[in-house]
Amino acid sequence: MTVPQPDSWQTPAPLHPTQGLPTLPRCSLIPTPRLLSGLAGWTLFGLLSVVWPELTVWWLLAGGLLGACVARDAFALQRRPPLAAGRVLAPALPLGVWHPVRLRFDNPQPQPATLTVFDHYPSAAAECADLPQRLTVAAGGWIELTYRLRPLVRGEWTFAPVQVWLDSPRGLWQRNDRLGEPTTVRVYPDFAAIARYLRLTADRQETLLGIHRRRRRGEGRDFLQLREYRIGDSLRQIDWKATARLRKPIAREYQEERQQTVLFLLDCSRRMRAQDDALSHFDHALNALILLAYVALRQGDAAGLHGFGGERRWLAPRSGPGMLPALIDGVYQLQPTLESPDYVEAVRLLLARQRKRALVVLLTNLRDEDQDELRPAVALLRRRHRLLIANLREPILDDVLEQPIHDLSQAQLYATTCHYRLRRERVQEELRQHGAIVLDVPPDRLPAAMVDRYLDLKRSGRW
Template identity: 45%
Template sequence: MILPARRSFYLITANLTLAVLVSFLPSLLLLWYLLLGLSLSLWLVDGLLALPKHGLEIERQLPANLSVGLKQLIQLRLRHTGKRPLHLVLYDHYPQQVQAQGLPLYLSLPAGQYAEPVYSILPLERGKFIFPQLQVRGRSPLQLWWHDYPIKLKSEVRIYPNFAAISQYTLLATDNHLSHLGIMKRRRRGEGQDFHQLREYRAGDSLRQIDWKASARMHKAISREYQDERDQDIIFLLDCGHRMQAKDGELSHFDHTLNALLLMSYVALKQGDAVGLATFGGVERWLPAKKGQLSLNQILNALYDLQPTLQAPDYSQAAAQLLIRHKKRALVILITNLRDEDTDDLLPALNLLRKRHLLLLASMRELALDQKLTEPVDHLEEAIEQAATQHYLQLRQQTLERVRATGTLCLDVPPTELSTQLINRYLEIKRSGAL
C-alpha cells in the first residue's frame, strides 16, 4: 500500500498556492502547468521506486520464557541487502494479551548494514499466543511516499505464571533466611522421622532418642537425630471452576493459586518428595507424582495455559478419579474457593479421600467481603449489605467447621497469603510425621 509522506503534502500545498495566485494573475498559468506536470512526474517516479521491498530481511527474537507481570525485551534483527539507505517505521503485531511499549520503531538503515532495535512487552495473561506479522513502512527515495506492507513473521510464545517467587525462594532458601518469606523451617528431633546422625546428648532431648550402645562406647550420652521424611507424595487437587475467577486486586484467585502451587511444588521437590497434579471443574488434567527438579518444568507446562471455566466444581467426581489414578498414600492438597452450599457434595468427597490419603483443604477467603464489614454504615442499603455479608461469612464459617469435624486439615486464608500458609502447613506435616 502506498501512502503520501510529508513532502507530498508540501508539494500539494505549493500547487494549491500557485493555483490561487493564477486566479488573480493569469500570467502565472504556464508556471502552474509546469509545476503541476513536474509534481505529477515526481509522484509517479518516486511511487514506482517505493514499491520494491529493497532486500530487507527481518527476524524476531523472543525470550525463551515469559511470565505474567514481568516486563521483557523483544529484539528485531534487520539486515539490509539493498543499494540505497532506508528510512523505516516498524510496528510489530503483538497479541492482545500483552502490553507493548516503544512501538512503532523509527530507524535509518544504511545499505548493507544491520540493525537490532528493541521494544518491551508486559504479559497480562497466561497461555500460548502468536505474534503473527510485522508491519513495515519504508520511505521512497524522494521521500514523497511511504510504502506500507506486512511481513509474515509468525512467532509462538508461551506465557507462564509469575515464578519470580521461586527465584526469590532459591536465593533465600537457607535455614537462616527462610523467615524473610514468612516460612519457618525447624528440624524436628524425635521419633517417627528418617534417621539423620548421632550426636552428643543435648538438654531437651527425650530419653527415647538416646542410643545406649553408642553411649556405652563413647562413655557419654549420645542421641539419635532425625530429619524430615523423604520420598513422600504430594498431590494437588486444583479447582478450575467459576469461583476461581474471583479477583482481589490485579490477580484472580486462580492466578494466586497457580503461584502458590508452583512455589509449594518447588519446596516439596527440594525436600525430596514427589509432586503430582489433578484438575477438575471443567478442565481435567492429570500429572502423576514425580520427583526431581525437572518435574517443576513439567508442572509449569501443564499449568501455563490453564484458565478457570464457567462450570461448577464436582468434588465427588474429582475424588473418585484421584483414587483411581493414585494408589499410594499421599498428602492431597485440595485448593478451592469454598461456599456454604458445597457441603452436600464436598463432605462425601472428603470422606472418600481420607480413607487413603492425608487431606489438606485450602480455601481462599475473598478480601472484598472482609473489607465490606469495616466500611461505615450511613444508609439502610449499606446496613442491609453488611448484614447479608455477615450472614454469608457465618454460613461459610459453619461449613469450614463441619469440614474440620471430619478430621480434614483446613486453611482459610486470603489469596495473597496462600503461598506462605501452604508451605508452613506442609512443613508442619513433615515435622509431625503425620503422612
C-alpha cells in the same frame, strides 16, 4: 520442553537477528502527510488560477513538476529491496511480568532508510508499551529497538512478522512491508516471581526450601542416629537399651521422612475465574502449585496433579528433577471453564488412581453453599490420604471490613460482608472437624502459606 532452573529462567534464548527475509508480498504504496500537503497546496493554487487566469500556466507547470517528482519517488521506493529484520525474544515468558523484546533491522543498501515500526504481538494475550517507533537505519548499517511486552494469558502464542512502513527517498510515499518470520512463544505461570520468592527466602532462612536438610530433635519418622541426650529432648526419644549399655542417657534422632507424595487437586471450574488484580485466582493457584511442587521435589518427595471441574488432567506422581518441567508443561495451557465443581466425583477419580497415601492439596475457591458437597468428599479422602484445602479468599472482603462507615449503605455492606465471612468460616471449621487442614488466605499470600504448612507437616510427621 525443557524448563531451566530458577536461576536461569530470566535468560532469553539467543536468536540470529538477521534470519528470515520477508515472506509476505509488499502492499501498495501509501501517500504520506507530506505528499497530501503538497497536493492540497497545488489544489489551492488551482483555485487561485480561477480568479487570476494568468496563473493557470504556472499552475499547470507546478502540477507537472509535482507529478514527475511524485512518480519518481514512488518508482524509487517500489524498486528498493526490503530490509532484513529479526526478533530477539525469550521462548518462555512469565505471566504478568514486563519483558523486553528486541527488533533488529539491517540495511544493506547504500542509502539510509527511514521507517516506522510496529510489531504484531498477540494482542489478545498481551499488552505492550513503546510501540510504534520511528527510526533511521544508516546506509550499510543496522539498528536495534526495544519495546516492552507483558503477557496476560497463559498458553502458546505466535508473533506475526514485523510490520514496517518504509519511507521513500523524498518522504512522499510509504511502503508497507512485513519482515522477518513468525515467532512462537509459551507463556507460563509467573516463574519469575517464584524465583524471586525462592531467593528472598534463602536470604532470610537458608534451609527453608530444602537447600540444606534440617534435622529436628524428636521430629520426623525416619531413624537417623543415636546420640547423647540433650535438655529439651522428649522422653520418648530415649533408647533405654543403649542408655543401660553406655551408662548415660542416649536418645534417638530422627529425620524428616522422604519419598512421600504431594498430589494437587486443581479446581478448573468457574469459581477460579475470579480476578482481583492482574492475575486470576486460577493463575495464583498455579503459581502456588508450582512453588510447592518445587519445594516438595527438593525434599525428595513425589508430586502429581489431578485437574477437575470441566478440565480433566492427570499427571501421575513422580519424583526427581524432571518432574517440575513436566508439571509446568502440563498446566501452562489450562484455563478455568464455565462448569461447576464436582468435588465428590473428583475425589472418587483420584482414589481410583492414587492408592499410596499422599498429601492431597485441594486448590479451590470455597463458597458457603459447598458444605453439603464437600462433607462426603472429605470423608472419602481422609480414609486414605491427608487433605490440605488451599482456599483463596477475595481481598475485597478484607478491604470492605477495613473501610470506615459513614452512611447507611456502607453499614449495610459491612453487615453483609460480615455475614458472608461468618458463613464461610463455619464451613471451614466444619471441614477442620472432619480432619481437613484449611488455609484461607488472599491469593498473593497463598504460595508462602502452602509451603509453610507443607514444611510443618514434614517436621511433625503427621502426614
